[in-house]
Amino acid sequence: xxxxxxxxxxxxxxxxxxxxxxxxxxxxxxxxxxxxxxxxxxxxxxxxxxxxxxxxxxxxxxxxxxxxxxxxxxxxxxxxxxxxxxxxxxxxxxxxxxxxxxxxxxxxxxxxxxxxxxxxxxxxxxxxxxxxxxxxxxxxxxxxxxxxxxxxxxxxxxxxxxxxxxxxxxxxxxxxxxxxxxxxxxxxxxxxxxxxxxxxxxxxxxxxxx
Amino acid sequence: xxxxxxxxxxxxxxxxxxxxxxxxxxxxxxxxxxxxxxxxxxxxxxxxxxxxxxxxxxxxxxxxxxxxxxxxxxxxxxxxxxxxxxxxxxxxxxxxxxxxxxxxxxxxxxxxxxxxxxxxxxxxxxxxxxxxxxxxxxxxxxxxxxxxxxxxxxxxxxxxxxxxxxxxxxxxxxxxxxxxxxxxxxxxxxxxxxxxxxxxxxxxxxxxxx
DNA sequence: TAGATTGTTAATCGATTAACAATC
DNA sequence: TAGATTGTTAATCGATTAACAATC
Numbered sequence: 001x002x003x004x005x006x007x008x009x010x011x012x013x014x015x016x017x018x019x020x021x022x023x024x025x026x027x028x029x030x031x032x033x034x035x036x037x038x039x040x041x042x043x044x045x046x047x048x049x050x051x052x053x054x055x056x057x058x059x060x061x062x063x064x065x066x067x068x069x070x071x072x073x074x075x076x077x078x079x080x081x082x083x084x085x086x087x088x089x090x091x092x093x094x095x096x097x098x099x100x101x102x103x104x105x106x107x108x109x110x111x112x113x114x115x116x117x118x119x120x121x122x123x124x125x126x127x128x129x130x131x132x133x134x135x136x137x138x139x140x141x142x143x144x145x146x147x148x149x150x151x152x153x154x155x156x157x158x159x160x161x162x163x164x165x166x167x168x169x170x171x172x173x174x175x176x177x178x179x180x181x182x183x184x185x186x187x188x189x190x191x192x193x194x195x196x197x198x199x200x201x202x203x204x205x206x207x208x209x210x
Numbered sequence: 211x212x213x214x215x216x217x218x219x220x221x222x223x224x225x226x227x228x229x230x231x232x233x234x235x236x237x238x239x240x241x242x243x244x245x246x247x248x249x250x251x252x253x254x255x256x257x258x259x260x261x262x263x264x265x266x267x268x269x270x271x272x273x274x275x276x277x278x279x280x281x282x283x284x285x286x287x288x289x290x291x292x293x294x295x296x297x298x299x300x301x302x303x304x305x306x307x308x309x310x311x312x313x314x315x316x317x318x319x320x321x322x323x324x325x326x327x328x329x330x331x332x333x334x335x336x337x338x339x340x341x342x343x344x345x346x347x348x349x350x351x352x353x354x355x356x357x358x359x360x361x362x363x364x365x366x367x368x369x370x371x372x373x374x375x376x377x378x379x380x381x382x383x384x385x386x387x388x389x390x391x392x393x394x395x396x397x398x399x400x401x402x403x404x405x406x407x408x409x410x411x412x413x414x415x416x417x418x419x420x
Numbered sequence: 421t422a423g424a425t426t427g428t429t430a431a432t433c434g435a436t437t438a439a440c441a442a443t444c
Numbered sequence: 445t446a447g448a449t450t451g452t453t454a455a456t457c458g459a460t461t462a463a464c465a466a467t468c
Contacts, residue, residue, distance in 0.1 A: 014409070016390070078412055086408075171415055195314065217434075
């Protein structure tokens with residue numbers, strides 16, 4: 001359905017635009033400009049206009065963008081004006097932090113199931129959910145029409161879990177384990193690794209003793 | 211101390227190289243090649259060689275890279291062969307997941323203090339640490355020689371916390387709140403927003419009912 | 421109208437890749 | 445030696461930005 005030839009990096013900026021527009025709307029504002037958005041996001045106004053222009057014309061010359069309208073357009077483009085179902089694999093401290101994170105439900109990402117392989121955890125409550133046996137993964141993903149998976153298991157198990165998710169038909173994966181997953185090209189995947197980010201920031205530090 | 215003119219994006223790939231090299235070493239391997247690293251990371255071999263060449267010559271023609279040696283060089287370049295102290299602000303579920311994450315200590319990032327503003331939480335244990343009053347932030351950061359801050363508070367408090375961290379002298383921030391922080395250019399900052407990543411992945415999904 | 425801001429083009433800037441001499 | 449793989453250059457590719465006509 002979506003337009004061809006949109007650079008990945010542009011798609012990854014759209015959620016930032018959506019996020020800041022939502023904040024401005026919350027503050028009672030109804031109109032904004034590429035200038036204002038740029039200042040708030042530390043992105044050049046030209047880039048914002050260019051990014052938006054891949055998808056249509058959403059502003060008015062001399063006037064800027066109607067916030068409400070641009071929000072609705074970005075939601076439509078990103079396909080986040082509908083509900084998506086998510087499975088979390090791993091019911092440890094990270095899994096618990098994820099099910100406790102209100103941002104997902106707020107943005108139409110519904111955490112539908114949580115899995116673990118540890119018999120101590122299976123059957124326990126985690127937030128509003130009961131932890132399920134990971135051997136039931138494929139079955140539940142099909143039954144509950146789950147499209148996205150979040151990997152919150154130890155590094156050594158991450159690749160195996162990724163493969164199970166892919167086999168079960170999940171179409172995108174968010175990976176919290178510090179490892180590059182090998183999965184088919186048609187399954188989208190992003191990794192979050194706080195240690196890698198800290199390491200890249202350590203590079204820029206002036207040397208000084210701890 | 212570090213070399214000028216290294217693109218940010220190159221610096222951000224170095225931790226990936228370090229990570230995969232460590233995995234290969236763990237598996238008993240002693241030599242690798244840009245080809246092998248590339249396959250494992252889904253990065254072109256030419257790019258890996260080019261990235262490394264910014265910092266020196268670490269391989270041997272016809273032979274590849276000695277894993278142990280390259281690991282030690284990357285650690286030196288990234289300045290992660292020394293200990294860095296970290297403060298976490300926010301002692302909720304996310305704060306707990308972070309202090310429970312063994313990856314930090316394993317990689318020489320020492321979580322030295324955890325702060326919260328909630329009197330219910332102040333004084334409680336969180337992992338090995340006692341939650342401190344956030345009003346003591348500047349004092350403790352100075353005392354304990356903390357260089358990095360991790361923000362794990364609700365969105366509305368994130369900007370204020372960032373400013374306190376900067377004032378206290380923190381030199382890099384990892385931000386888990388879904389907001390673009392306004393901080394001075396000399397303080398490095400990365401944000402982790404799982405919702406933004408899910409939204410960008412939703413863009414690529416074929417439409418289909420939930 | 422005058423002022424402001426969009427959407428878009430062309431120029432610039434920067435990152436990736438192909439190719440290969442050097443050499444282990 | 446023959447085969448393999450590095451380090452590096454130059455070409456390619458792609459993303460960002462400057463500038464401005466259009467127009468609200």
